[in-house]
Amino acid sequence: MSENDNLQEADGKKEVESQETTPTQETTTEVEAKTETEVEQDVNTQSEEVVHTEETVETNSETEQVEAEEKPEAENTSEDHVDEIEASNAEDAEDESNAERHELEDKDYHAMTMDQLVTEFNKLLKHHKIQTISKHVNEIKGEFNAKFSELLDEKKEEFVADGGNEIDFYYTNDQKKLFNSLYKEYKQSINAYYKDREQNLKQNLENRLAIIEEIKGLLTVEENMGTTYKTFKELQEKWRNAGPIPRDKYNNAWNTYHHHVERFYDFLHLNNDLRDMDFKHNYDQKLKIIERAEELAKDENTNRSFRELQVLHKLWKEELGPVGKEHREEIWERFSKATKTIHDKRQAYYADMDKAHEKNLERKEEIIAQINAVNEDSANSHSAWQKKIKTIEKLREDFFNAGKVPIKVNEATWTKFKDAVRTFNRSKNHFYKDLKKDQYENLKKKKELIKIAEDNKDSEDFKTVTPLMKKIQSDWKKIGHVPRRDSDKIWKQFKAACNHYFDRMHKERKAKDQHLYDAFDKKVKLLDDLKALELTDDPKADIKTLQDKISEWKDIGYVPQNKRYIDGKFYKAIDDAFDKLKMDKSKLEMIKFDSKLENLANPDDTRLLDNEQNFIRKKISEVQGEITQLENNLQFFSNVDSDNPLVKDVHKNIANHKKQLDTWKAKLTKVRGKYS
Incomplete structure (x- = not known):
């Protein structure tokens, strides 16, 4: 068994069965790889070991002071719209590739086939950073496993219906093997990334805490204020470039940083010019941020405006320092108001999306009801079942194209759909199991006819065997279908035996009736001569010529039964020749009738004359x-x-x-x- 097959056994055979609970539930067990969440937990745990420096530097009372002084009262109040932005930025702080993650196009993976899902997975791995695709990979994985689980159930039903033991069932396909290979590549890459990032986050946090310590130390430095201010600016630049830190340390680290930055500006009161210059710069930049936020509040693209709003909040918090106390509450309230407008529009957008999901749910419920209706419809023929199979395939496609449903009913809806399809597959397999029994009976009957044909194919008793061979040919048509894998083989065998017999019979008869075939050849030549005949201007002479042709034709005699059509062609040519004669139409009609009677007259069979007389x-x-x-x-x-x-x-x-x-x-x- 190959490496991919081992993956399949672990990831498909055992865990796909547990996936029946929900189509988005992860089922593949990767023993050797930690999940993204586990790695993040490890980072957070190890980061706590680093933060002891901060905890030893600040007392509880100092921490409370940070929380009280970092923002004015309005900014300290817990606001959902601000909390949402800060939570998102805290997550971004841990990964600088988050912007690229937002730019990834959201696709309806639910509507894709397994082939399409594998293709999308491969594109993500080849064209995007590994840390930006986890959300999409998880969605693809959930949808792929759900569809493979459904396929697995169907194959298992067929396997059992064919007489197999369920315990012996095993199934995989190229799609599953490729998916497992891609997922293994993803897990190895993401684990390597998180392992490397863990060290970086840890080091970046240590660097930031050291910067805070250096800023605190500036308050006790006795030197020229200009030199101190220059050092402070250098530390701020170092802070901006210090890199991402664990998300659970983000707000605490930034609040502590801002607290000591404000303390430094308070310390700068000895040099108000420097402080006021910074305050004015920060005030001007924050006004620009507010104006942009107010523009975004009018944008109808809520996701785009929210992402840019995150950037604005990050600039506000990370790039800009404090403003004069007289402006702090005013500008924060204005910024918060614009933030709330965008937040509310985003919530309304999600509410509309929920309504759309409810409509999708109604559509999926209708589709499930239609599948159940098909299940209740009885079908007793192969053609009827083929029609039902096509109907179910179309309904399955419609189900996946109907879109997402509310999360709270996703599992239940998927279960009802799977149950309905499973019921159909069981009925289908039961029908075809019984049909196969009939087909094997038909196969047995047709093999008996083959034996009769082969036993008699070399018989010389044509009079007795010919009716028998015709009868078994008729019986063959009445028997019905046999298993597809045997159909062509037994038909060729039966056809070969019958053809062998009838070819011999025809050859024998042709040899016996050679004089009839010779007569046919003569009549063909005579017909060609008649068609090439050119009439004269003497009607009597032309009539004599045509009558001689008729006599010559009659003297040639009979032709084979299957060649007698040539008589009709000849007398039609005679009639056409008579029509060209320039004479009284009534006389001509009688002359033509005389030629016709020559063809009808047969002393051994008066049926043609009887018909003409009637x-x-x-x-x-x-x-x-x-x-x-x-x-x-x-x-x-x-x-x-x-x-x-x-x-x-x-x-x-x-x-x-x-x-x-x-x-x-x-x-x-x-x-x-x-x-x-």
């Missing part, structure tokens, strides 16, 4: 009826002059019909003469 009698009856009707119509014109155009037209029509009647009677006489 046809002519019918036509005689029809023409007589039409004449009678026309003569009755004349009675309506008893008082009309005989020169009336309408009356003349009726008399002309009667004359034409009587002429047709004479022709048909003459034909009947000729047909009767052929019986003698």
Whole structure:
């Protein structure tokens, strides 16, 4: 078993089963790798060992003083909109790549197939820093495992339905192997990153605490104030460049820093010019920050405005120092107000998103109901089940494309969906299990027909065996489907045996009836000659020529049964030739009829003549009826002059019909003469 297969066994076979509780629950066990949360906890624990320096430097009363003096009263009041920003910035303080994390596009992983999820995972690993993709990786992992779990259930059902023992079931595929490989690569990289970052965070915290100590030490330095101020500025620059620290130490470290910065400015009262210059600079910059925050409060893109607001708060806290006491409360309240506006719009945005999730839930409930309706519909044929399978596949696709649902019902909705699909798969597998039994019975029957065909394929008793071979061919069509893997093989075997027999039979018959095939060849040549015949201007001579052709054709004799179509072609060519003659149409009609009778006459079989005689009698009856009707119509014109155009037209029509009647009677006489 390969390394990927081992991963599959640990990550797929055992843990995917436990995943049924929720599609976003992590199921893959990575024994050798700590989770991101565990690493962060380790960092925080080890960082606490470092912060003892700070705790020894500051007394409890001093800490309380920091909390009281760092901000004015309004700024110290607990405000949700400010707390949210500070919490986000505290998280960012631990990872300077957080900005890139925010820029990653949010995608609907729920709607993606396993192939698409693996592709997205691979893109994240190749094109982004490892520490910026954890949120996306966790979403991809949850969705992939959920879909693989569903596939695993389906394959297990099929395995058991085919007679397998559940304890022997094992399944993996290329998608799962590739996903496991990518996830292993991710865990190794993220663990290496956190291990390295742990040391950096620890060292950065020590550096920042040392800077605070140096700022505190400036209050006791007896030297030129300009020199002290320059040293203070250098320490501030060092602080800005000191790098990220553990998030749980962020606010405490910054509050302590700001506290001692303000104490230094109080110490600077001996040189108000330097202090006032800094206060003015900070005031001007904070006004610009406020103005930008107020602009962001009007932006409809809440996520974008919130991310930029984080940056503004970070600048306010990390880059700028205090302002004059007379301005502190005023500018903070203004900044806080803009922050609250953005916060409220963001909360409204999430409320709208919750409503959208509720609509998604309704849609998913409808889809589940439709799947259950399909489950209740009975189907007893392969075609009906194939139609149901396509319907369920479409509903599954619709379910994943319907979007996210509220977190509180996510697990329950997923469970109901899986149960509905599982019920369908069980019914489907049960049907095809029974169908396979029937197919194996059909296979047995068709193999029996193959044996009959092969036992008789070399028989010389054509009279007896031919009906038998035709019967088993008919029986074959009635038996029905066999297992797909056997279908082509047994059909080729059966077809080969039947073809072998009938090829022998046809060859035998052709040899026996060679004179018929020779006659056919002669008739083909005679037909070609007739089509190439050029008539003269002498109708009598042309009639004689055509009659000779008819006699020659008849003298050639019979052709094989399947070649008798050539007679129809010949007499059609004869009729076409007669039509080209320049003579009275009624005489021509009788001459053509004579040629037709030559074809119909057969002393051994009078059926064709009988049919022709019945046809002519019918036509005689029809023409007589039409004449009678026309003569009755004349009675309506008893008082009309005989020169009336309408009356003349009726008399002309009667004359034409009587002429047709004479022709048909003459034909009947000729047909009767052929019986003698």
